[in-house]
Amino acid sequence: MSWWSALWDPFRFGFFVNGLLVATFAGALCGLTGVYITLRGMSYLGHGLSHSVFGGFAAASLIGVDYYLGAGLWGVASALMINRVARSRGIGSDAAIGVVTTASFALGVALLTLFGSRGPSFDAALFGSIVGVRPVDVVIVAAVLGCTLVVVCARYRALLFTTFDPEVARASGVAVGRVDVLLMCVLSLAVLATLTVIGVTLVAAALVVPAVIARMVARTFAFLLVVAALVGAGTGFVGMNLSYHVDVPSGTTIVLVGAAVFAVVYAATTGAKRWQ
Template sequence: MIEFLVEPLRYEFVRHALVVCTVGGALCGLVGTYVTLRGLSYLGHGLSHAIFGGAALSAAAGVNVFVGSWLWGLGSGVAISRLARSRGGRALRADAAIGVITTAGFAFGVFLLGRYGTVKRSLDATIFGSVLGVTATDQLLVAAVAVGTVVSILAWYRPLLFATFDPEVADVSGVPAGRTDAVLMVLLCGVILTSMRVMGVTLIAATIVIPSAAARFLTDSFAKVLVWSAVIGGFTGLAGMYLSYHLDVASGATIVLVQFTVFVISFALGGRTRRTRTEPVS
């Protein structure tokens, strides 16, 4: 058991990947709670694909991929929010707005891949994920995003909570819905970018949705759901990374499968707990 835990630590890139997977997984679970409770699970999937367009454009233009991808993701989020909130009876449903903007962004990225060969070589890890590309800089990046995310959630806890469970009443009550949505978009783009290097565009959405979905079976308290989501996301990121190393398989796929296993267990435990609570006392 000791050898199982210690052996991967001999390699610097694995140590970097373990940190990024653990902290990034916890962040995805934390922010994913707001996404899933709002019924916007497709948003995480869509934004990850839209951000790929920004990454491809940044690589083609020779600028910082993280900055370019983040700005592209924020722009996509604003466009989705505007389309869904358009007035005059012409607003799109949120799922339709997400589908239009994010698929266009992904298609743009694919177009650039086909047009510029150098872009393809530099973005293979972004599409499928790779622990080989994780560096010490990525560790610093995920640490900075973690601090920013926790501080933002603490500062915006009540507005985010209100807007999550009753957005219409929140809007009427003076809660700044536009700013609240913007905060969520910033946080979501940040966690996607910090985890995308390991998970890849194709699987990052799972790390946003599954931990929070599993946590909902374990407690009825929103604050505890946040904590459980972060714990599940961090644990599955760490465990999945260890398993992927020892089994010599893709890290992203392994992490998602570990998360799904935890989801099934939490579903079983949650159902049993609820049945116990509802059984009449004889």
């Protein structure tokens, strides 16, 4: 078999095509959402929410509810709880994230250990897998990406102001609290949509790496969003193909491809600055 035939061989399988579409859409979604998270210095939030969603995944699996519904409601509730606790009691956001999300993750592990899973496997939820990706997963991830694009476009200025200077935004009449809640909900849905392909343990990297790469090359905020989304989609596409050929979990290969792109861009931009 020639290398060209080997390259196109996985496209014969429906599960691979579904996984490839989900990985590409999920990469763009994580890249777009991750810009706001990294600029706010809240990269830990993506890591925390991914672990929190795992608790909903376990609970939904136990009672026989579709895990998108159960984990989605659980993730949004966790995000709102983190925001509430951090604001109302003067507790730092990092402390609130640590308490809520680690407790949720521990509960998920306990439930799956005691009662088992009736849905996607434990390993697939942790590290991602292309085998269990269904056509409905493609539709759901595409819908979440579309909704996120609508939110970003409709609330562009409010999100921009609250990201860089929330105090000025509040003085200008922007409802900072509502914008924060909206961003939390979008982030929760993004984490949930990427669970099947990237996995709980690696979602944070998928959120942060494309945004960091984009920050090294973009000079305007709008261009930063575009570059982050494209980098995320590209790493998802390449990582999913690589996952099939090397037989490594999809989340692992997607993150490694992103890390390799980061290393190349970092070296190129650092060399360009030294030359100048």
